[in-house]
Amino acid sequence: MPPRTTTDREVQSVNWDDESAPETTDGPAAAADRLVGSSADGEDQAVEAALRPKDLGEFVGQERVREQLDLVLRAARARGATADHVLLSGAPGLGKTTLSMIIAAEMGAPIRITSGPAIQHAGDLAAILSSLTEGEVLFLDEIHRMSRPAEEMLYMAMEDFRVDVIVGKGPGATAIPLELPPFTLVGATTRAGLLPPPLRDRFGFTGHMEFYAPAELERVIHRSARLLDVAIDAEGAAEIAGRSRGTPRIANRLLRRVRDFAQVKADGVITPEVAAQALEVYEVDARGLDRLDRAVLTALLKLFGGGPVGLSTLAVAVGEERETVEEVAEPFLVREGLLARTPRGRIATPAAWTHLGLVPPAQAAGGPGQQGLFGG
Numbered sequence: 001m002p003p004r005t006t007t008d009r010e011v012q013s014v015n016w017d018d019e020s021a022p023e024t025t026d027g028p029a030a031a032a033d034r035l036v037g038s039s040a041d042g043e044d045q046a047v048e049a050a051l052r053p054k055d056l057g058e059f060v061g062q063e064r065v066r067e068q069l070d071l072v073l074r075a076a077r078a079r080g081a082t083a084d085h086v087l088l089s090g091a092p093g094l095g096k097t098t099l100s101m102i103i104a105a106e107m108g109a110p111i112r113i114t115s116g117p118a119i120q121h122a123g124d125l126a127a128i129l130s131s132l133t134e135g136e137v138l139f140l141d142e143i144h145r146m147s148r149p150a151e152e153m154l155y156m157a158m159e160d161f162r163v164d165v166i167v168g169k170g171p172g173a174t175a176i177p178l179e180l181p182p183f184t185l186v187g188a189t190t191r192a193g194l195l196p197p198p199l200r201d202r203f204g205f206t207g208h209m210e211f212y213a214p215a216e217l218e219r220v221i222h223r224s225a226r227l228l229d230v231a232i233d234a235e236g237a238a239e240i241a242g243r244s245r246g247t248p249r250i251a252n253r254l255l256r257r258v259r260d261f262a263q264v265k266a267d268g269v270i271t272p273e274v275a276a277q278a279l280e281v282y283e284v285d286a287r288g289l290d291r292l293d294r295a296v297l298t299a300l301l302k303l304f305g306g307g308p309v310g311l312s313t314l315a316v317a318v319g320e321e322r323e324t325v326e327e328v329a330e331p332f333l334v335r336e337g338l339l340a341r342t343p344r345g346r347i348a349t350p351a352a353w354t355h356l357g358l359v360p361p362a363q364a365a366g367g368p369g370q371q372g373l374f375g376g
């Protein structure tokens with residue numbers, strides 16, 4: 001195909017980059033240094049490489065995704081073909097990056113790792129795509145944060161294994177088509193809902209990662225303890241698992257902190273008593289709530305009688321930013337059924353009172369108004 005001249009729209013689209021690059025979605029600063037925060041800090045990144053399962057058999061839990069993915073990969077291998085594009089969605093720390101590396105390993109293919117925010121211009125993506133080798137796995141983390149022009153280039157690359165490289169600027173700009181070798185795109189996103197449908201539809205397989213059951217987290221903890229050469233008994237692992245908020249990354253992080261405590265304050269062995277004492281020191285309670293979570297709940301219960309109270313008022317009461325309360329504390333409290341967001345404001349559920357060892361006021365215990373709120 002001869003080079004063709006781009007339309008105005010394409011030329012413009014190159015210049016959209018800066019504007020359309022999505023805002024950073026990193027949580028508020030207070031989220032960064034939390035022991036129960038779900039994103040990876042520097043120490044996590046260093047240790048995580050060592051703790052990552054290397055194949056599907058070692059990957060704990062996520063039965064459905066694992067089984068489906070196993071079929072996709074086996075079939076591709078049997079056909080001697082490159083595996084279909086895979087989208088992995090789920091909360092931070094559930095194993096998306098790990099699974100992408102496993103996909104490459106299972107296919108015996110090299111993996112190239114990049115992320116949406118790193119691709120500011122379509123040209124950045126073109127450079128990566130054009131240097132892929134046949135069968136290579138391209139892992140695109142935070143794919144929902146890619147710029148629009150790069151996204152549009154990706155559509156064509158995924159479907160036709162072809163990109164148009166735009167040379168020059170303005171009316172003289174020319175699109176030069178470039179053939180790509182077949183590759184497997186593995187996209188990861190914590191926000192599947194933010195992906196435009198045309199992009200979502202181009203993945204042959206989508207795996208939704210769920211939060212892990214306590215028993216699965218126990219297996220993760222035992223496995224990591226073995227790799228870190230830490231002695232831990234079954235109840236000790238259960239104690240940590242129960243406080244890990246359904247997230248392997250948090251389980252691994254709590255394990256390391258409990259190990260420190262066990263070394264300094266005990267004989268190095270993690271028993272449930274040691275784990276409970278250690279996590280009390282680090283202010284992670286039996287359900288995995290930390291200081292901030294408990295401050296929000298305590299204010300809601302003690303100052304506002306369980307609500308409803310507006311988010312801003314609640315935030316002022318705990319001395320935090322609105323965003324911190326909304327994005328850092330609330331999602332887990334809602335997931336745990338301790339707090340509900342209603343049109344009239346935040347309300348505490350009966351479980352919240354029980355968890356903090358408080359008695360709900362009589363009228364809140366079964367009043368018709370409250371019932372109605374929980375129902376919605």
Ligand SMILES: Nc1ncnc2c1ncn2[C@@H]1O[C@H](COP(=O)(O)OP(=O)(O)OP(=O)(O)O)[C@@H](O)[C@H]1O
Pocket residue numbers: 038039040047048049051052053058059060061062091092093094095096097098099141190220248249252
């Ligand atoms: N199924 C699992 N079995 C064992 N360990 C796991 C599993 N899933 C995740 N982990 C461990 O949890 C840590 C975090 O996993 P990973 O980096 O893959 O999460 P992620 O979903 O990519 O998170 P993010 O959204 O922040 O990028 C890794 O160190 C990994 O060892």
Ligand SMILES: [Mg+2]
Pocket residue numbers: 096097098141188
């Ligand atoms: Mg990741």
